[in-house]
Amino acid sequence: GAVVSQHPSWVICKSGTSVKIECRSLDFQATTMFWYRQFPKQSLMLMATSNEGSKATYEQGVEKDKFLINHASLTLSTLTVTSAHPEDSSFYICSPRKRGEFQETQYFGPGTRLLVL
Amino acid sequence: QKEVEQNSGPLSVPEGAIASLNCTYSDRGSQSFFWYRQYSGKSPELIMFIYSNGDKEDGRFTAQLNKASQYVSLLIRDSQPSDSATYLCAVNKGYSTLTFGKGTMLLVSP
Numbered sequence: 001g002a003v004v005s006q007h008p009s010w011v012i013c014k015s016g017t018s019v020k021i022e023c024r025s026l027d028f029q030a031t032t033m034f035w036y037r038q039f040p041k042q043s044l045m046l047m048a049t050s051n052e053g054s055k056a057t058y059e060q061g062v063e064k065d066k067f068l069i070n071h072a073s074l075t076l077s078t079l080t081v082t083s084a085h086p087e088d089s090s091f092y093i094c095s096p097r098k099r100g101e102f103q104e105t106q107y108f109g110p111g112t113r114l115l116v117l
Numbered sequence: 118q119k120e121v122e123q124n125s126g127p128l129s130v131p132e133g134a135i136a137s138l139n140c141t142y143s144d145r146g147s148q149s150f151f152w153y154r155q156y157s158g159k160s161p162e163l164i165m166f167i168y169s170n171g172d173k174e175d176g177r178f179t180a181q182l183n184k185a186s187q188y189v190s191l192l193i194r195d196s197q198p199s200d201s202a203t204y205l206c207a208v209n210k211g212y213s214t215l216t217f218g219k220g221t222m223l224l225v226s227p
Contacts (some may be wrong), residue, residue, distance in 0.1 A: 002163075034214065043219045044161070044205075093160045103149040103168055106207075106215050111160040 003027050006094055006109030013084055014117055021079045021112045023094030029074035030096030031104065035067075037090040038111075044093070050077060084116045120144060123206050123218035131226055136193040138221050140206030143187070150182055150189045151215065153205040161205055164191070196225045 003026040013019055023033065035047045048069050050056035056069040066088075068080040077096070081088055094109040122141050130136045138152075149168045153161035167173045167180040167189065179192040189208075193200055203220040 044217055046214065049214060104212060105163065105166060107163060108160040
């Protein structure tokens with residue numbers, strides 16, 4: 001199987017605060033972790049890629065100092081949205097990648113809905 | 118040219134019919150092909166993957182891959198209203214990041 005948990009499932013915070021989102025692969029070790037966000041009615045947007053123990057690689061336009069990623073182990077990664085603002089309100093989804101016999105497969109966490117007031 | 122292309126839909130089919138979802142990709146070196154389903158307000162979930170030419174069946178789902186035509190499809194037999202969702206096609210090469218299409222919305226009417 002491939003079970004991924006993500007917490008919290010939703011969060012409401014005031015502008016200027018920081019929010020930490022935790023992602024765990026519960027029954028496999030993730031070779032790589034991807035973080036996406038999705039605005040309503042839009043496609044998935046890749047934010048960053050991280051490997052365990054290494055610094056994350058951010059996509060163009062994503063501020064690395066604002067979206068802090070920690071890939072502490074092969075089963076745990078966190079995304080911290082620092083000094084959140086209303087425009088950061090979105091659906092954040094982690095996607096750990098599992099190494100299989102012939103290919104690597106990305107699975108998705110259930111997502112975290114962030115609303116910044 | 119977009120790397121992975123899908124018709125945005127909506128594709129409307131009656132309950133019990135076969136739904137056919139199509140996807141084309143531009144990178145001939147692509148090796149693995151994935152279909153994900155995303156319900157409104159939820160995260161994507163993996164339906165199946167394919168990496169060899171031909172058909173691969175899993176329950177009511179069949180993925181078809183034609184590397185010469187750079188084409189991959191997903192057939193859903195006996196479509197149910199619960200199949201109504203957006204279907205995302207994704208491809209990758211080696212250990213690269215998945216490249217997603219924008220998805221096709223499927224509507225199955227009772």
